[in-house]
Amino acid sequence: MNEFELIARLSKSLPTNANVLTGAGDDCAVLDIGLPDQWLLFKTDALVEGVHFTKDASPEKIGHKALARCLSDIAAMAGTPNAAVVTIALPEKFDIAFVEGIYEGMNRLARKLGVAIVGGETTTNPERVLISIALLGFAPRGKAVLRSGAKTGDAIFVTGELGGSPAGKHLEFEPRLAEARWLAENFSIHAMIDLSDGLAGDLRHILNASQAGAELLRTAIPISRAAKVRAKEPSLKAKPAFVAALTDGEDFELLFTVAGADAVKLLDAWKTHFPKLKLSCIGKIVGNTGITIRDKNGTQPLAANGYIHFA
Amino acid sequence: MNEFELIARLSKSLPTNANVLTGAGDDCAVLDIGLPDQWLLFKTDALVEGVHFTKDASPEKIGHKALARCLSDIAAMAGTPNAAVVTIALPEKFDIAFVEGIYEGMNRLARKLGVAIVGGETTTNPERVLISIALLGFAPRGKAVLRSGAKTGDAIFVTGELGGSPAGKHLEFEPRLAEARWLAENFSIHAMIDLSDGLAGDLRHILNASQAGAELLRTAIPISRAAKVRAKEPSLKAKPAFVAALTDGEDFELLFTVAGADAVKLLDAWKTHFPKLKLSCIGKIVGNTGITIRDKNGTQPLAANGYIHFA
Numbered sequence: 001m002n003e004f005e006l007i008a009r010l011s012k013s014l015p016t017n018a019n020v021l022t023g024a025g026d027d028c029a030v031l032d033i034g035l036p037d038q039w040l041l042f043k044t045d046a047l048v049e050g051v052h053f054t055k056d057a058s059p060e061k062i063g064h065k066a067l068a069r070c071l072s073d074i075a076a077m078a079g080t081p082n083a084a085v086v087t088i089a090l091p092e093k094f095d096i097a098f099v100e101g102i103y104e105g106m107n108r109l110a111r112k113l114g115v116a117i118v119g120g121e122t123t124t125n126p127e128r129v130l131i132s133i134a135l136l137g138f139a140p141r142g143k144a145v146l147r148s149g150a151k152t153g154d155a156i157f158v159t160g161e162l163g164g165s166p167a168g169k170h171l172e173f174e175p176r177l178a179e180a181r182w183l184a185e186n187f188s189i190h191a192m193i194d195l196s197d198g199l200a201g202d203l204r205h206i207l208n209a210s211q212a213g214a215e216l217l218r219t220a221i222p223i224s225r226a227a228k229v230r231a232k233e234p235s236l237k238a239k240p241a242f243v244a245a246l247t248d249g250e251d252f253e254l255l256f257t258v259a260g261a262d263a264v265k266l267l268d269a270w271k272t273h274f275p276k277l278k279l280s281c282i283g284k285i286v287g288n289t290g291i292t293i294r295d296k297n298g299t300q301p302l303a304a305n306g307y308i309h310f311a
Numbered sequence: 312m313n314e315f316e317l318i319a320r321l322s323k324s325l326p327t328n329a330n331v332l333t334g335a336g337d338d339c340a341v342l343d344i345g346l347p348d349q350w351l352l353f354k355t356d357a358l359v360e361g362v363h364f365t366k367d368a369s370p371e372k373i374g375h376k377a378l379a380r381c382l383s384d385i386a387a388m389a390g391t392p393n394a395a396v397v398t399i400a401l402p403e404k405f406d407i408a409f410v411e412g413i414y415e416g417m418n419r420l421a422r423k424l425g426v427a428i429v430g431g432e433t434t435t436n437p438e439r440v441l442i443s444i445a446l447l448g449f450a451p452r453g454k455a456v457l458r459s460g461a462k463t464g465d466a467i468f469v470t471g472e473l474g475g476s477p478a479g480k481h482l483e484f485e486p487r488l489a490e491a492r493w494l495a496e497n498f499s500i501h502a503m504i505d506l507s508d509g510l511a512g513d514l515r516h517i518l519n520a521s522q523a524g525a526e527l528l529r530t531a532i533p534i535s536r537a538a539k540v541r542a543k544e545p546s547l548k549a550k551p552a553f554v555a556a557l558t559d560g561e562d563f564e565l566l567f568t569v570a571g572a573d574a575v576k577l578l579d580a581w582k583t584h585f586p587k588l589k590l591s592c593i594g595k596i597v598g599n600t601g602i603t604i605r606d607k608n609g610t611q612p613l614a615a616n617g618y619i620h621f622a
Contacts, residue, residue: 001407003433009407010414014428015421019393022429029429031394033449034346044396044445046434082330083342085355087398087443096312096320103321110326117325118333118340122314123357127438132398134355134445138344 022146026209027076027193028137030144039144041079041137045069049128053171059098061171062131063105069196070135071113071175072252076194077146078184079139081177083116087132089125102131113177145184145256150191150210154257154285157266159277162199162251163244164226170250179274180254187266192256198249200302203291206255216283216302218295221245246302257285333457337520338387338504339448341455350455352390352448356380360439364482370412371419372482373442378417380507381446382424382486383563387505388457389495390450392488394427398443400436413442424488456495456567461502461521465568465596468577470588473510473562474555475537481561490585491565498577503567509560511613514602517566527594527613529606532556557613568596 001009011024021039022030028041047066049055067084074081086106090099110117115135139145159176176194183189191206199221203214227244230236238244258266263281270279283294291302312320322335332350333341339352358377360366378395385392397417401410421428426446450456470487487505494500502517510532514525538555541547549555569577574592581590594605602613 006407006410006433007431010411010431010433013414013418015418015426016429017393017425017427020427020429023427024430029394029396031429031447033351033393035344040344040447042394042396042429042445042447044398044430044432044443046398046400046432046443048400048434048436050437051435082328082344083340083353085340085353085445087355087357089357089359089441089443096317099317100321103324107324107326114328115326116328116331116334118327118331118342118353119335119355120318120321121355121357121443122317122321123359124362125359125436125439125441126361128436130400130436130441132355132357132400132432132443134353134396136342136351136353136447 026147027073028079030077030139037141038138039141041074041077041139041144043070043073044132044134045073046130046132048130057171059101060105063102064109065171066131066133067106067109068173068175068252070133071177072194072196074135074137075175075177075180075254076192077139077144078180078189078192079137079144080181081113081115081135081137083118084110084133084135085119086117087121087123089123089130091126091128092124143184145189145192147191147193147206147209150206150212150257150285152212152285152287153260154190155260155263155281156214156255156257156283156285158199158222158253158255158280158282160251160253161222161224161278162195162227162253163241163248164224164230165248165250167226167230169226173252175252176254179277182273183256186269187258187262190257190259192254195251195253195255196249198247199255200246200291201249202255206257207289207291213286213288214283214291215286215299216291216293218293220280220282222278222280260284337458338384339390341388341450348452349449350452352385352388352450352455354381354384355443355445356384357441357443359441368482370409371416374413374416375420376482377442377444378420379484379486379563381444382488383505383507385446385448386486386488386491386565387503388450388455389491389500389503390448390455391492392424392426392446392448394429395421395444395446396430397428398432398434400434400441402437402439403435454495456500456503458502458504458517458520461517461523461568461596463523463596463598464571465501466571466574466592467525467566467568467594467596469510469533469564469566469591469593471562471564472533472535472589473506473538473564474552474559475535475541476559476561478537478541480537484563486563487565490588493584494567497580498569498573501568501570503565506562506564506566507560509558510566511557511602512560513566517568518600518602524597524599525594525602526597526610527602527604529604531591531593533589533591571595
């Protein structure tokens with residue numbers, strides 16, 4: 001049983017209440033707690049030594065990543081993060097400077113974004129460091145962007161360049177909060193997700209939630225320099241760059257859909273507002289399910305279903 | 312460095328923002344997010360296999376305990392819990408029935424209390440199961456009970472009976488939510504905490520936050536039957552029952568203070584509303600710092616400072 005099968009099984013019978021608009025299964029939960037103009041977003045995410053970072057990673061980057069992963073989920077709903085609580089589980093003998101480094105990385109990112117860290121739990125995990133963060137945020141009432149709104153004919157967009165994250169980006173990425181809010185304020189974004197599992201896997205999450213399919217244009221998919229460099233280095237035995245862009249995971253870019261009629265206007269406005277961050281239209285939503293890729297030889301179904309990580 | 316020293320060090324420089332009324336250092340964080348009648352409470356807590364439960368514990372009880380610990384912190388602020396997110400970290404080979412059992416225990420307790428479980432993260436922790444839960448709740452605006460309000464002359468109360476929790480109560484306790492709300496609605500509760508570290512340790516948390524001392528009456532401290540039975544069983548090499556009541560930890564009862572003038576009225580009203588749950592007046596808040604215990608031989612300072620667990 002992989003991560004997604006387990007989650008699907010456990011999600012079936014979770015308790016709910018009158019405040020819950022969207023429970024488990026999207027990037028964040030969405031709660032209506034009676035704020036006149038806002039919905040509350042609620043999310044948790046965890047990092048484990050040896051799974052999400054190596055023992056020799058910089059503690060500041062580990063802390064940055066731990067918080068940034070949650071922030072990226074708030075971005076995926078076009079939300080604004082507000083407050084976090086942190087569980088950190090440590091071996092009994094730990095290096096205090098290492099733990100302080102983790103907090104420095106978290107605190108720096110939190111401070112930059114106005115996020116308060118309002119509580120923590122320290123506990124013992126004898127074999128390895130584990131960090132679990134829960135994050136609260138807000139979205140304008142009625143405006144949280146879910147995974148489920150993609151419609152036939154939508155254009156599919158992705159920010160940045162994909163693949164090669166294991167080379168370093170996975171520890172240093174900047175969650176696309178400002179970009180996501182700008183998108184939701186200026187366009188009708190039908191569906192959005194942040195890329196944690198890889199384009200192929202995360203696009204499937206949108207398609208499953210929206211009961212739709214997608215056709216991607218192979219040449220339009222933006223491949224990162226890191227993925228290309230890794231592909232050329234025989235000692236790494238890395239994936240071909242295109243496969244890396246589809247399946248490496250931990251890109252933490254935004255994947256979203258808008259009505260086809262909005263696509264050109266959006267691309268133009270984006271270039272003015274975010275000249276340094278690439279935005280690519282990589283395909284369209286189609287009525288039939290599944291993902292196909294079009295190249296000069298025609299279309300073929302996408303077999304690779306992304307990085308299925310139990311992690 | 313123990314748990315409390317580490318937390319003190321990390322807590323010094325945490326980022327905050329305009330919504331934070333009480334950050335790290337109380338039972339829950341208290342946020343003012345603009346709700347007209349309510350404050351938001353936010354809390355995280357974790358359970359680790361081999362630290363907080365043994366491998367052979369019932370999964371339903373593990374799930375119950377994981378959520379109940381957070382609920383007990385909401386109770387300590389006289390709050391009402393609303394929604395939780397759950398991180399569960401599992402060895403790569405896990406028993407699906409065991410994981411479902413954990414969720415059953417959590418779900419049953421959540422459902423009973425109207426708490427929604429709105430998201431989760433499953434991840435890998437190769438050597439042992441770890442569960443981290445973050446919980447949101449509400450307290451009436453201006454009415455969350457902090458640790459910091461104890462005043463000289465206050466009577467100190469504790470619910471239930473203390474000690475012996477390792478014999479079983481630690482996996483089965485009921486968080487004192489209804490009792491705490493009733494207390495805050497009907498009396499001016501000056502300070503409150505839930506007993507997780509043991510009476511001696513948790514009373515010190517109140518005293519440190521309130522800059523006060525306490526005098527306890529030895530014969531008034533309610534000792535559980537489990538603590539007495541364990542003390543008499545030579546094979547357990549357990550603590551004397553009185554020491555167990557002070558230091559075993561994981562009682563998850565309420566410890567609180569009210570003005571001395573309210574003490575008798577409170578005890579009388581309690582007996583009517585909660586006839587099945589013992590309430591004991593165990594001493595008073597005094598101006599000087601530290602804890603003393605009075606018995607027939609006079610008063611002596613309390614050396615044992617509770618169960619200092621890095622856990």
